[in-house]
Amino acid sequence: MRRFVVESESGAGVIVRNDDCTLALEMPRADILRVRILCHDETPVPSWVIVESAQAAQAAPRISQSDDVVTCATDCLIAELALATGALSVRDINGHPILLDADDAPFHERGAGFTIRKHLTPELAIFGLGDKPGRLNRRGRSFVNWNTDSYAFQEGQDPLYKDIPFFIGHESGRSFGVFLDNTWRTRFDFGSAEEDVLEFGATGGPIDYYVMAGPTAADVLQAYAFLTGTPPLPPKWALGYQQSRYSYKTADEAIGIARRLREERIPADVMWFDLHLLDQNRSFTVDTKAFPDFPTLVQDLHGLGFAAVVITDFQIAQVEEGYAPYRGGYEQDAFVRRQDGSVYVAQSWGGPSVFPDFSHEPSRLFWGGLYSGLVEIGVNGFWNDMNEPALFSDGGTFAKDVVHRIDTFGGIRQGTHAEMHNVYGMLNGRATYGGLRRLRPESRPFVMMRATYAGGHRYAITWTGDNLSTWNHLRLSTPMLLSLGLGGFSFAAVNLGGFVGTPSPELLTRWLQVGAFNPIAINHSDLMTPMQEPWVHGEPHLTRRRAAIEARYRLMPYLYTLAEETSRTGLPMMRPLFVEFPQAASGYPLDLEAGSQFMLGRALLIAPEPFGEMPENYTVILPPGTWYDYWTGIRLDETVPAKLTGNSGTSTTLGADDAHAPRAVTVSPDPDVIAVFARGGTIVPHHDTIQHTGERPQGPLRLDIYAAAECIGTLYDDDGMSIEPAAMLRLHVRANFADGHFRIVIAPREGSFAPWWTEIAITIHGLSTFGGLDDGGNADFDTGRRRLSLIVADRAEETVIEGMGNL
Template identity: 40%
Template sequence: MKAMSWALAVALVFAVAGPADAGGWRHLGDAGRVERRADGVVVHSGPARLQVSVHADGVFRVLLAPDGKADGDASWAVVQAAEPAKVTIDETRDAVRVRADGVVAIVHRSPLRVDFVDDAGRALLADDASLPMAWLPGEHGTRVRVWKSMPADEHYYGLGDKAGPLDRRGRAFAMWNSESYGWQGTTDPLYKSIPFFIGLRGGVAYGVFFDNVHRSSFDFGKESDGTLSFGAEDGPLDYYFIAGPQPAQVIERYTALTGRTPLPPLWTLGFQQSRYTYHPESKVREIAKQLRDHRIPSDAIYLDIDYQKGYAPFTVDRAQFPTFEKMIDDLRKDGLRTVLITDLHIKHDPDNDYAAFDSGMRNDAFIRNPDGSLYIGEVWPGDSVFPDFTLTRVRDWWGGLYRDFAAMGAAGYWNDMNEPSVFNVPGNTMSLDAVHRMDDGTTRDHRAIHNVYGMLNARATYEGLLKLQPTQRPFVLTRAAYAGAQRYAATWTGDNTASWFHLAQSTPNLLSLGLSGMAMSGDDIGGFIGSPPPDLLTRWFQLGAFNPVFRNHAATDTRPHEAWVDGPKHEALRRDAIELRYRLMPYLYTAAEENARTGMPIMRPVFLRWPDAEAFYGNDRDFLFGGDLFVAPVVDERLDAHPVSLPPGGWYAFGTSERYVATKTPVKLDPRPSGTPLYARAGAIVPMQALVQHTGETPKGPLELQVYLPDVGSPECRGSLYQDDGESFAYREGAFLRVSYACEVSASSMTLSAHVEHSGFAPWWKAVRVTMFGVSQRPASVRVDGAAVAGWKYDGAAKMLTLDVSDAIRDWKVEVTR
């Protein structure tokens, strides 16, 4: 056989292994051998190996191993096992097609690249043909990246709590959990790394989850207007394509893949009062008394680091808190839970019988340097050591540290500073060479663990509490997170400022967290840094009442942020906002259960329900609270009129028969300080309750149903109710109540029906009070289950009908004739 010419040899190398660009990147070349598997294909290209497989219905996995050996099976985020699916594989000269559940992955042979289309051939996501997937070996690993074509009319959402507009198009983002004190609109990265985004174009959505815990980045057309790209500094190019076509389906599939938020304790949906810091003990008791004296409904008080002795986690300063256990018990008797901060940095204190440090040393629980010495960093207690959460036995040890606090009656725990934050060092975090040990005996440096470290801290706390109190739902609040952290903790947006900017920014941040799986989220009401003027603080209470986590918090050097601090006028407005939330608690808890069951967030962008409503693709201010209430908060200091664009369909001003219909022209409202503009969907059935001062108090009277009548013939009239004991896991054994409601409107009658889908829990109510809005004329008759009802009331001016249904924990039907 004759020797090949030099030019031919080079050409063949480029065709198989791909060309190197000026920056040294090695791109995939043409496809070589194709292996068929039950779930997809493996395609070889020189030393590289590309796997395209079906993970579950509507979910494809793409995994590139540049050297053919990368192990992409271990994941901190993915909990859904690969599920058998009906997969069809077709090969042609140009491509291999992997088809499942109405989606086709087209694996082009030259150059090797992957496109996703639907059964109709509509393009969903396509690799850039001129920039195949690539890798770049370096000192600390091999960088990987993929480039995608970016349609001019496509919008992008997700990535967790990134600063700036909700739509990520035109910007680039880094994934590296970072202490971000006083972050602003261009600050990036922030505290969390959730490498998941949703693409939306013309009402059709898909999602991409890039499962790589190393420092990664996403570019949505900043570098090149028509190109979307993402990649990481090391680790595999391992991503999941998640089909819709509805955005809600994408979220449901993503949260099935990475896990869902457990049903939270009911009290965590109440108002929570916090400050850095309430001390000594007498101050905590004073705040509790003022909450009750001022009739501010509330469920929790947080204790920041000053309750500890020398800021050492898992200690109590007995000089400042002499009756700590009794204080917790007394607060609980008054309907207030105690939430304790428990930072992960353990004070390096070998000489003073510090139990957490001593037991950690006995258990070899702390991270070490490459030379085997303890990694020591400065944080609040001074020199500190850090648990090696990658080891199961260390997570078990950490969880056991909560034993004393659990016995004292603490109800929740706040894992702060867990990016991890380290003072006075470059990057404000742990040395990148610090060594983490794995359960299989291997090690990783901090570069490979940093982004998942905070989630592992929350996981250790959550799992430890489950072992200590197996019948109680834990509550953990974490600052840092990675994809999947929703399985263990709620979160908040970190150290914001007392500014109108941060009031407005809270909505896109929380919406993005919800889209990214972390629905139980909130921000520091009033701003952590600085002292908000009264009007700003009032507006923040009014918006915060519709956040999943409703916590007022402030830094130590700021003026008080409590509801009563600015006089009777502002106190009344703030109280009204909190009271409305408590009246809506049955509706809110039902939305929380839906989130736990399906992944659907509590706080939702409009396009999540109406994906064709392109006018809302860029709306960062307004949102849906649950599925049926539309919130249009006032977030501008100088506003002469408040323009509101309503979503599709009909709407009512909440609690009235004042009816609006969506138009292209925004409705102009007077931005009076009386409250946040709130609308109920025409066809909504909203469960409510009488006012209580905390969620442990039994509401008086019946369950209330507000029915906002739709147009004649509309099928969109429905609602639901979910209830259980609010604290245990008994619901998993069937101890819950689920009721569905529906109404129909014709030219001559209206009907409202209830269907008990599951009746394993006895609620506090027996009767239901129905209030129908939009009843334009006095009814001729009102019947329940065919029997005439006495005592119904009609208010003609308010267009409102009120009636009671007794013995209502059953199927029943109301018929109203005109």
């Protein structure tokens, strides 16, 4: 690589160049470095994912230069570029290495593509890249991003449906992030080919990547959200239990399922309609023989408290007569073409089909307008499936000679499908979301899509695709959802019970019990498999499954509060342990020892057995702090030091520092519930069981305080449907316990949204003694369970409760 010279400096950063390329070091924020390299007179291309505010942001880094190095620095990171070679080093403000080039070059050309090589330290763990089916830590493996229909995928299969080229490195309690903004086929090698080298690159397209300095994973996730945006808050009903199948084939069958859910007192909010709703599998149609009055069916579902979600695959059947989507799209030139100018036709569900050119704004507008009829009859949400894009001809996806019109700076350019393949599904979701925003401007859209790219979380929720009804796929569901959350897709689901195959009664029960604590809970099964609704298999499974779903609904105030937090901060609802406990065990990521465990927000630790097909005692890793059994409220006092499992089953104690040392507890699997633990120092809001989120809860707001020296909790609520609610409610609660005295403060309510409760029921878990309330009020103390219960009237202003009691 020839020597670089400084070409210019600005508030964004510095640009250097040599005879081969131009390299820009830019800092949109003090903790984010953008590295952009243009070679051979390349023209910059707009990003599909970086939000406008981040594109315009400038951190005004301090720039300095010596004979050998040019430096960009902020109060968070220092980037140094060697002028002789272009090699880049990124360090934190204390000089600790974040990311260092492995060679004396900023990149290597690979045909029309490139490779970036970075030094990989021995203990660095790698997390991210979306829902790759395997263990959470990506270290020691290589991956490809090329969106691919993956029916009945297996553990380790790669690639799958999504391209999320973002990962987090974590070592000794410190984290950093890397996002490669490139829509071409990309690859990542995390020490597989060379154990001390991290490689990433693409077969074409721009060299454009971002480094996020951390230092914690939460900092990295919020920096990534600054770049790619946060997911919008979905309608509240989306957090309820959702029932689906490929397919409910008639109106009578669909309404019968909904009515039985109500008769069985199984809380539920959504009914899904797959391909059998459609006339000859054509999107935006209804088979009027099987569904003779679909508008009335939708209204009947609404009357039962259900939302209706309808599949709308991206394919438009090539039908000249009687099918308005094809005729309208043809007249508006909305479809992709081949290089010879002909409209591209391929086989799909509806037979010979054509496909919208979603990279072109007029085509997106055309697509969004197709939803008007379904919106008018009250359909609540929509499902964009098969959008990898997946076909039944041409090798399973678009032919190589398909071209796309790409909106760019002030005009339109033509791009190959190699460039647009990975972003096509995300743009399908964007077109759907945009159409719904225009058709129902006051209401939150609900869009589900299977294939996507980074940033697609701004338009749709997603799920992990066509999984199997096996215990192994139940195990895989946790790391897959956690990885999606790290990539911005907090609102994600798996097909509970598995899609392909037949779950045993025990597997379906356990999956519904675990899924009750997933961000989105959808039970979906394949054509020609046995029915998979909660009542199949009879008792005792029906009672266990109902109880799991009821537990989810009682927790709805907490879930909705987490969802709103995600929409503001980008922090996922479902979190790996290293995100919440970065300093535990001297910074060792506890997830490496606890593959089946996850945090739901900061308060709840979900810990099902790792091998449900072998129901035997197992060890739960408890991060530092006090923990309570969520189901009984009893504090866990009988714990042991947590162990790190090594070669040949050897073990060593995790963490030497008592303040950060995790503990462990042995759990016996219980067929009635999975193991769930509440974190000391948290306050979790609940309400009594409801049948759907549109039902007004009866009884008080319930606040469970899991006692520690200091406790905090928050509740958020609004109308559950408006894009910009006219009113909202936010409630902050804190509690302190010291010197035999406790004080609970319910802060004045924020916002004008009217609460559904008139009383607040407070339960303090972990109180060993109780000497009365300072005001002499009534309270019930259970000595055996160390539980204090009391009720106070709801007030808009501050409420303070004080009393005598020891932890």
